[in-house]
Amino acid sequence: MRQVLRVLTVVATAGLFFQFGCKDSGTGSGNGQWESLGFEDKLALRLVLAEPYLYVCGGSDGLWRENIRQPGSQWQYLGLADTSLGRYFNRGVQHVLIQPLNPDWILVAFQPDQATDYGVYRSFDAGNSWAPADSGLEFFVNSSRYLNRIQRFLQRLPSVIGAGPRVWRSTDWGSSWHGGISHSDIAGNVYVFVSHPRQHGMLWLGGENFFFGPLLSFSSDAGNTWTYIELSRVVPVDNAVYSIALDPLDPNVVYVGMQGAMIKTTDSGESWIVSLMTHRHGAFFRAILSDPRDRNHLWAAAGKTIIETFDAGKTWREIQSPNETQVLDMLWDDTRESFYVATESGIYQFKP
Numbered sequence: 001m002r003q004v005l006r007v008l009t010v011v012a013t014a015g016l017f018f019q020f021g022c023k024d025s026g027t028g029s030g031n032g033q034w035e036s037l038g039f040e041d042k043l044a045l046r047l048v049l050a051e052p053y054l055y056v057c058g059g060s061d062g063l064w065r066e067n068i069r070q071p072g073s074q075w076q077y078l079g080l081a082d083t084s085l086g087r088y089f090n091r092g093v094q095h096v097l098i099q100p101l102n103p104d105w106i107l108v109a110f111q112p113d114q115a116t117d118y119g120v121y122r123s124f125d126a127g128n129s130w131a132p133a134d135s136g137l138e139f140f141v142n143s144s145r146y147l148n149r150i151q152r153f154l155q156r157l158p159s160v161i162g163a164g165p166r167v168w169r170s171t172d173w174g175s176s177w178h179g180g181i182s183h184s185d186i187a188g189n190v191y192v193f194v195s196h197p198r199q200h201g202m203l204w205l206g207g208e209n210f211f212f213g214p215l216l217s218f219s220s221d222a223g224n225t226w227t228y229i230e231l232s233r234v235v236p237v238d239n240a241v242y243s244i245a246l247d248p249l250d251p252n253v254v255y256v257g258m259q260g261a262m263i264k265t266t267d268s269g270e271s272w273i274v275s276l277m278t279h280r281h282g283a284f285f286r287a288i289l290s291d292p293r294d295r296n297h298l299w300a301a302a303g304k305t306i307i308e309t310f311d312a313g314k315t316w317r318e319i320q321s322p323n324e325t326q327v328l329d330m331l332w333d334d335t336r337e338s339f340y341v342a343t344e345s346g347i348y349q350f351k352p
Contacts, residue, residue: 034322037066037340037347039075043087044342047331050098054340056347059092060085063108063127068336078127080108089328090189097153097160099173107133107153107160107174115146120162122174133174148180152193154203161223163193163205169223183217183226186210192244196251197292204254206241214239214258218268229269235261245288249295255313257285262300264313276313279303287330289339299339301327306341322348 062081085091099105150162165187188209196202247253260282283303291297325344
């Protein structure tokens with residue numbers, strides 16, 4: 001397996017990274033309308049849209065979905081709740097994948113407390129029953145059995161690609177996993193795993209390595225080989241990659257959200273604009289959303305604040321946020337030309 005270390009060039013002065021505030025905070029609150037979808041009493045970590053349902057990964061609150069084609073429909077609980085795990089971002093249901101050819105088939109990435117416990121579950125009946133799906137992820141230390149973690153999924157028919165400390169592949173909907181390809185020199189936790197909307201072989205993943213440094217890698221061949229980008233050369237070592245947005249037309253343009261700042265590359269990581277955007281209180285940029293209708297239009301979540309740019313990040317303005325809790329995920333809906341926002345207290349739809 002070939003692995004490449006990408007050497008970085010910084011396209012900015014080092015002091016800019018520590019400069020607080022927006023480049024242009026704007027004067028208006030932005031145009032658009034918020035609509036509450038409920039879910040206020042649970043933790044909404046991640047959103048996945050598979051028509052007609054909006055799925056919510058609720059951590060220890062389990063997996064839920066709502067039929068967004070039926071106004072006023074109720075949230076449906078699909079299982080896998082474990083309140084003993086506590087209300088933490090890195091426990092319980094972390095990600096969900098719906099089989100595009102059969103929506104009753106569901107895969108869930110689950111983070112337990114113990115390394116010996118199952119971490120992948122699957123259902124063939126739309127969540128009415130669940131079974132572990134970790135075959136091939138086992139490893140042994142001193143005769144004790146442990147399980148490698150899969151933290152994020154991507155669907156590449158007929159395969160499912162799972163990313164965690166390593167990258168795994170399944171061609172039988174989780175009955176078995178194989179590969180275990182390394183995506184970096186230092187393993188770690190994966191917080192975001194995305195593919196380019198037009199060049200499906202281009203994959204990016206980000207997270208935090210086991211030394212609390214930022215983890216960022218990309219693959220141009222659908223995950224068979226990876227190029228690791230040494231971000232610690234341009235950002236503080238104690239940081240992580242929480243979000244990634246890809247330019248819909250140019251695969252070389254990538255936006256990366258971290259703690260306290262967002263950075264951007266226009267050459268697939270050869271050089272970086274540091275920082276493209278900073279936050280005065282060091283908030284986590286947990287979500288960046290690219291408008292598929294306009295490559296220069298993006299939204300980003302920095303803590304409790306949502307910001308917007310119309311010029312590919314040169315200037316930003318704040319738009320009205322749905323509530324006073326941290327934004328954890330954002331998801332675009334092509335059909336309705338709107339996006340969903342997951343927070344620590346509720347899910348909302350924003351119609352620009």
